Amino acid sequence: MPSPAPVSAMSAVAARRARQQQAQATTASKTTADVEIATEPPSKRPRRSIEGAEPTANGGESKGPRTRSSKVQEESSPPVTRAAQQKQASRSDQLGSQPHDVVGNHEESDQEGDEEEMTENEVASVIGDADGYESPADTPAELQNFPLSKARLNKNNILYGDEDALCVRIKEKMNLALLGQYDLWVKRGVVSLMGAKLHPSSRVYRVYAPSTHSLPVIKCVSGVDGEAEVEIKSCKSGLSRLRDISPLYQRIWNGENTAADKITLKGGLKDSRRTFSVLYTSADDSLKRHLRPLHLDKKWSASMKGLSQRHGRLRVLICGPKASGKSTFCRYLLNHVLSPAPDADNGYTNTDGVAFLDLDPGQPEFAPMGQVYLAHLRAPFFGPPFTHPSLDDVRDGQILRAHYIGATSPKEDPDHYALATMDLMEQYRSLLARHPQCPLIVNYPGWIFGQGLEVATWLIKSLGLSDVVYMSEKGPAEVVEPLNMAANEARVPMTILPSQPTDFVSRSSAQLRSMQIQSYFHLAHPSGLVNPLWSEAPLSRTRPIAVDYTGSKQGILGIMVMGSQISPEMLREVLEGAIVGVVAIESPNAIMGAASQASEQRPVEDDEENESDTDEYGDIDSSELRVDRAASGSLANAVVRTPEDLPYLFIGSGTSIPLDPKASNCLGLALIRSVNAESCQLELSTPIPSSHLRDAIEQGHELVLVRGQLDNPNWVISEEYHAARAAERRYQQTIARGKKDNDFVDDQDKQNETLMLLRERIRRASNVPWMTVVEDNSRRHREAAARREKSLWKLRKKAYPGSESETDW
The missing domain is CATH 3.40.50.300 (P-loop containing nucleotide triphosphate hydrolases)
Structure with a gap:
């Protein structure tokens, strides 16, 4: 691990940030809440990967070492407020530091939520998010007015525009940069977009241009009379609604209408908003983000x-x-x-x-x-x-x-x-x-x-x-x-x-x-629709798939664990809340030699004379394990039954031998929400289309769940909390708009009752394992949270010395 930055330099940064905090505190009206994700130590420590050389100002690679955030600075750093976050430059990944990820409920105005009315609901995570998040730079960089579009919209090149669509002509060698989501239809001429040359056709292309990446530009390659004609139309995919369940999806789409938008929206409704915005320069962005066009060397x-x-x-x-x-x-x-x-x-x-x-x-x-x-x-x-x-x-x-x-x-x-x-x-x-x-x-x-x-x-x-x-x-x-x-x-x-690294990343x-x-887990492909849709409903509020793991209706052949030595009696603890691969077994010989190896090493039911089982499996009581007997050479012959009757493919010395790629195929991922030992069922959430599972079963393939070395999805735990906060915020905004426009709103008693129910939902959502909501955002509580997180990291380093985060590739 690299040595920390000099204390003097960190002290200067801490002093500057302390002054900023003091200035912001004079105008703050309410206490900001902190969310601490205090996760259990995973099977291996979250990685801190070396992302390569830090880009220089001209886009090249720096020869010097990349700087790392000091733990001294992190312990004394206040949470980033909304105003500071807007000004903050999201530099390239800061390496080796304990993360300080801002998970405030920042949302785009209007479409993404009214930012001015959500200050009281801002949420900032404490240092050390267990998802392995790497923080952007703590020191704000100066925003530059960076050119994005060469073309300028006026009455001569705007064919029509309303609150839903915009049709424009673009001259040859001119381009137009847009931020947001839209459907693109090329009506005349040829345009280039992200390497593709699009010719006139009836085909409509779905384009996603978030601020997390460089913005794609629509460039006219050739056209009729030197101009190309394109129609840009708003689309509603549901992807932007994921901001309600994850702070990472906030502030990544278009904000307030730009000057170009206002020109094309003349004659429309007063508060018309599209799912995209035309930007001439980065200064047009109302959220003041570091936006850059996507171009090639x-x-x-x-x-x-x-x-x-x-x-x-x-x-x-x-x-x-x-x-x-x-x-x-x-x-x-x-x-x-x-x-x-x-x-x-x-x-x-x-x-x-x-x-x-x-x-x-x-x-x-x-x-x-x-x-x-x-x-x-x-x-x-x-x-x-x-x-x-x-x-x-x-x-x-x-x-x-x-x-x-x-x-x-x-x-x-x-x-x-x-x-x-x-x-x-x-x-x-x-x-x-x-x-x-x-x-x-x-x-x-x-x-x-x-x-x-x-x-x-x-x-x-x-x-x-x-x-x-x-x-x-x-x-x-x-x-x-x-x-x-x-x-x-x-x-x-x-x-x-x-x-070609990126200068700024958010x-x-x-x-x-x-x-x-x-x-991936919130994606759906409804029949009859070309483009996918996303659901913002937390996974905890969706109906799980119940899969029998034993009996006549057993839906899976077995469960494997890769990369870790997990004893059978600990299998349930490893599976609950974990992401697994759903693999179709196309041949009983998917694990070559597994049957003979398992018969030599596994414990045998009611075999009182076999005392070597206790030595091999530690403190496991072999009488609690049941072995499925099957024909020689079959995968089922390698199954060990755990105390919960889970079918554990316990191969080798505690670590499953990977399945032979020639005889297996991964259908996708699933989240194991719980193991119900009473009904012998697994409750799963998976976006795998049912047709894929049905086809695999009809072809005679067995299904195996494979637990790898991926960290547990801690974002699942906090989804309900963020969704509850978003529901309360939307209701408060509805009340405020109703009063402003003199529209009908619920009476005061009804409003208080609804708010009480919404806040009760927030309270229940915050009372879950491995997540603690700290209402007191004082410096003392932040430092105490940082110390707790620091101690957890020490524990993980000691327990997992060979983890990927220490010896990154």
């Missing part, structure tokens, strides 16, 4: 153009260090290859789609973390990963096969990772039989040093690639040279491109992972 553009010219022969591996822009490059290249050009000059039209092999389990593009998968895409996607956390639309794209790694890093089990990769490549070869002109794009994780480098060079030699792209011109040589040698040996050209990589998995 010239070398990136040239490389994409050259790669796309390989057409159906393209097989490219994208690799490089962390935070170098691999995901952005892959996203742009995918959209570029998928661009629907009806009449290409060279006569080539992509009708077979693109295969995307995502080998990054930490930050996957189209699936929640912990998986590697092969996806077949047929249309471009516009938005960050949390806007498409899964693929269930057969028309635009689908995941052909996935394997559950159970961790955010491949280094936990490189052998299983390599086997999963080779199986996915076999699936790609099968795809080529149906779509012979389907190119392949491989996204390799930032695990590029040590053993990760060995795996990368092995993949270059084994996958039959056409190209290798390395995303950093600054080396290091000990990585670039082996990669270049492997490429030369495989006779594959290797291209080295400059990294969410760390850990927070984005949390947003993506929360988006």
